Amino acid sequence: MTTPTNNGYRVAVVGATGAVGEAMLEILAERKFPIAEIAALASSQSVGREVSYGRKSVVVDDLATFDFKGWDFALFSAGGSVSAEHAPRAAAAGCIVIDNTSHFRMDPEVPLVVPEVNGEVLKDFKGGIIANPNCSTIQMLLAVAPIHHRVGVARINVCTYQSVSGAGRAAMEELGRQCADRFNFRDPAPEVFSLPIAFNVLPAIDLFEENGYTREEMKMHRETQRILDSTDLQVNATAVRVPVFIGHGEAVHLETIKPISVEEVAALLDTAPGVKLLQGAELATPLTHASGHDEVWVCRLRKDLSHPQGIDFWVVADNVRKGAALNAVQIAEYLIEAKG
């Protein structure tokens, strides 16, 4: 990271025309990230298009020919293969890469970071690539980490209710189109998803691994172990796509190593950074609470009747913001603060 020029940093957003890229630009402006110069990068097809950065608009440049030399941060969200090709090139040019794809997440040389949870792994960061975890992992860990740090978490049974925005803009358009088709008595033709998503739920996200879990589910398992630095912690996930545009919900049933009361968990979550706890019968939903907000909402906290050390809750967050764009920007902010 170079010393900021003009009181600001040079930041490139890669995948600037995607749902997450757009949110990155919006959040950088919204949070008044100290920017001296901004670049919006995408594939050659999008070159020349304009994207919004706060009230300004930025013309999209070609990632393939972009020279990262002299740039402080590059926030990548253009798919794993794009990151595989261009992130090392940006890092080699001295730019700090914060990558939103899964490509580098299991690389032991690459820190995998949720700032509120394990930001301290960045204290010896010397430059290169930092990985942004999977959206479902991030929101779960914001609520699980305080409990894990207090009494240890042994096992998590989690079922997700994931919005279509996690599959990108085309998936959001597909949900809208299929709903309209239904209202017009046309049979919706699935394109992004393998089966209709309008008025339906799809009990698998991403490809299958050999053990019968999907990649999405195994990400929650492996990334949780890495971020909480505990290979004993087991995550048994079922990841399901629901016909919601923005916001992922998760029903979390966890088992702690040492006992803890619901009241103690409530006290922990009530003061946990980035977490908003709703008590009693108040519900947090993707549409009414998560979408467009930075917080991770927790509700339905209760003692699990089936396990002596079980705790249940519901957690919901904006997967495009905290699950992706916001977390990436927060990583950059964390580095600046640590340096400052």
Add this chain to the structure above:
Amino acid sequence: MTTPTNNGYRVAVVGATGAVGEAMLEILAERKFPIAEIAALASSQSVGREVSYGRKSVVVDDLATFDFKGWDFALFSAGGSVSAEHAPRAAAAGCIVIDNTSHFRMDPEVPLVVPEVNGEVLKDFKGGIIANPNCSTIQMLLAVAPIHHRVGVARINVCTYQSVSGAGRAAMEELGRQCADRFNFRDPAPEVFSLPIAFNVLPAIDLFEENGYTREEMKMHRETQRILDSTDLQVNATAVRVPVFIGHGEAVHLETIKPISVEEVAALLDTAPGVKLLQGAELATPLTHASGHDEVWVCRLRKDLSHPQGIDFWVVADNVRKGAALNAVQIAEYLIEAKG
């Protein structure tokens, strides 16, 4: 139960204008249930309306003044308070009542029956009321019971993805109306549900009990214990409403008492009555598999990586049919067969 006259039984459907009542009439006709005379009953507001019974139509009679004397079966699905008032009256008149509400489900005098699972509890049935379990319980147990009977099930973590039809016809209309509102840039006003359901998920169904679970979740716990006759079996449920019209999905994570392999479970489910097992990466969804079908579909069967005796799967069924109307009709068929 009287001896059938004209090769058939006299059957009354109570709540005939509701979503489940309509399905009961449809299923009775579809399955060629031996009917000598059919009565469609509802509250006084609906008297005189016509409902379909196969290709015929039946005029709705007034439940309040209906005399059940001489009637063989009454299938009730008009809400708990209606059953509380009229089911005992029908039973006292010598009619066998199959009640779809939760009102009598925990009454030790009233059998709680899923015919494929515990039909044998009806072998000494002398008349009176039989309770139809909750929709979420029925479909879960069709898949869980064969495993429980082989190796014992100790604990179930289950998260539901429940369609709006479970909340009745008005809830289905609300989902449709709210979607149309969104497309017309109007803000949907929730009426049946406390929060918008279109493009949203609601992480609670029914009222809350003191332990932080909802009634819907506790039904799954208590009814499972009763039907499987095991007070040791613990069900930790999170019940969630999703914007789907018909068909409930459930992600089931269970722990067995004795070990069992995934292959053995697959063999059990492949031959389990009422169950259709999909292997490999094939998915069963509410819209494409459950809705309008009698079977309970199971897919995503896998070894739980987090527990030595854990098994995971996804189960989906038509909550209006197998979850309610069909199961009630099957109970009547079971009694006729046992008698014959």
